[in-house]
Amino acid sequence: MKLSIILAPYDSGLYHAGFGQGPDAIIAGGLVDELALRGHDVVVEDIGEVGDAQKREIATGFAVCRAVATKVDMARDDERFPIVLTGNCLTAAGAVAGDAADSLIWIDQHGDLNTPETSAYGFLDGMALATTLGLCWRPMTSAIPGFKAIDPSRCMLVDARDLDPDERRLLETLPIIRAQWTDALDNIRKLKAAGAAQAHLHLDLDVHDPDVLQVNRYALPGGPNPEQLRQLVCGLAKSIPIVGITLSAYDPAFDAKGEVPPVVGQLLGDFLAAHARI
Numbered sequence: 001m002k003l004s005i006i007l008a009p010y011d012s013g014l015y016h017a018g019f020g021q022g023p024d025a026i027i028a029g030g031l032v033d034e035l036a037l038r039g040h041d042v043v044v045e046d047i048g049e050v051g052d053a054q055k056r057e058i059a060t061g062f063a064v065c066r067a068v069a070t071k072v073d074m075a076r077d078d079e080r081f082p083i084v085l086t087g088n089c090l091t092a093a094g095a096v097a098g099d100a101a102d103s104l105i106w107i108d109q110h111g112d113l114n115t116p117e118t119s120a121y122g123f124l125d126g127m128a129l130a131t132t133l134g135l136c137w138r139p140m141t142s143a144i145p146g147f148k149a150i151d152p153s154r155c156m157l158v159d160a161r162d163l164d165p166d167e168r169r170l171l172e173t174l175p176i177i178r179a180q181w182t183d184a185l186d187n188i189r190k191l192k193a194a195g196a197a198q199a200h201l202h203l204d205l206d207v208h209d210p211d212v213l214q215v216n217r218y219a220l221p222g223g224p225n226p227e228q229l230r231q232l233v234c235g236l237a238k239s240i241p242i243v244g245i246t247l248s249a250y251d252p253a254f255d256a257k258g259e260v261p262p263v264v265g266q267l268l269g270d271f272l273a274a275h276a277r278i
């Protein structure tokens with residue numbers, strides 16, 4: 001399979017800091033060799049330094065989205081399956097614009113459903129799903145090439161166990177499909193009933209049970225272990241056409257033993273094998 005691995009190594013506007021070191025650490029952990037050994041033709045591209053270092057989080061966060069949307073669109077033109085390795089979750093808004101998904105599977109410890117009105121810290125990643133669903137930052141998303149907000153009824157939120165009170169309230173008003181990692185596959189039919197035909201898979205690596213795999217500073221217990229998550233994404237790949245994937249929020253500073261990159265290699269390798277079979 002032809003693949004394009006697109007690196008967006010940012011953490012809230014900072015290039016190669018914090019979460020922004022995750023993509024490089026995953027590549028250094030041997031991802032390209034792992035996928036090449038499985039017979040894939042892999043190209044890797046870093047979007048490079050974009051945005052405005054002075055205005056950092058907002059300007060750069062959306063500049064990253066625009067750059068990623070363009071790279072993903074180019075990958076599709078070249079018939080390459082786009083894999084975006086990103087620090088920030090907000091990048092999913094760019095990836096979805098580039099791969100023209102009509103639906104979204106969002107697997108995450110968090111809801112990422114804050115808006116500028118509800119966010120306690122103004123942290124853009126905590127608004128990443130709300131942004132992708134068109135609930136906020138519309139002047140910014142309208143400048144992302146190809147961006148079309150995903151209808152909330154075509155979004156499945158999986159395992160969001162750490163929700164802020166306003167996120168809970170918002171969820172009550174929206175037709176988002178909620179699932180646990182244990183019943184996400186059963187809920188795919190609801191996504192399809194809402195008209196989902198080409199899904200984007202967003203995987204915030206902090207969905208892992210932190211007692212088994214610590215991925216970043218967030219550590220609310222619960223969530224799948226790597227093997228359970230691997231089985232879930234393989235099951236998803238066989239259940240619905242997936243047109244692109246984002247993997248986010250790995251901060252190597254919390255992974256002294258370097259356990260996350262091989263987990264990601266195996267997960268992606270097996271996901272792609274399952275994907276090729278539909």
Ligand SMILES: NC(=[NH2+])NCCC[C@H](N)C(=O)O
Pocket residue numbers: 089110112114119120121123125126127128163164204249
């Ligand atoms: N993608 C993430 N890292 N999300 C964490 C969000 C934490 C918190 N709910 C916030 O909005 O600030």
